[in-house]
Amino acid sequence: MTFPQKDPSALLSQDDREAALQRLQEAYAEERISHEEMEQRLDQVLTAKTHGEVASALAALPEENSAPTATIAAAGGRIQRRGAWRVPRSLKVGSAYGRVHLDLSRAIIEHPAVDIELQLGTGGAKITVPRDATVDIEDLNTGWKDLRYKAPRSPHPGGPKIRIFGTMGFGRLKIRHARR
Incomplete structure (x- = not known):
């Protein structure tokens, strides 16, 4: 900045x-x-x-x-991050056949904005964002299945901005805000 x-x-x-x-x-x-x-x-x-x-x-x-970037990739199987893990400024997630579950609700987010790039084949993905996060999904290309995300009615200000983009193949992406 x-x-x-x-x-x-x-x-x-x-x-x-x-x-x-x-x-x-x-x-x-x-x-x-x-x-x-x-x-x-x-x-x-x-x-x-x-x-x-x-x-x-x-x-x-x-x-x-430059923004710290991390890559998580797997050909098959499950990619999962949850608990108190450190979220980089930019995260690339790639999976040909497996499922992806990213839980950012208790993660350590040190940046005001986080970019998550998805490159997924046939597996689905679930992303849980902090309660006060804002989510930007405008640059996400979903293929076969639709996207399930419902923005909160009354957003909580002050949280990080989570930008999710990339390509989803045949899996469904579910994004939800943490309840606590």
């Missing part, structure tokens, strides 16, 4: 402050700055009044890494 360049003397908006805080938290989560350095820079951002003061808090941050 790149912080927008603005006039250094311009007053800081709440959105700009939140973007700077998120940039620092991401740098810390990716272990590019120490805990002490993060606390010092967070204090600077929280007390800043202008863009120039925020820019000095973000100056000299190490370059952002």
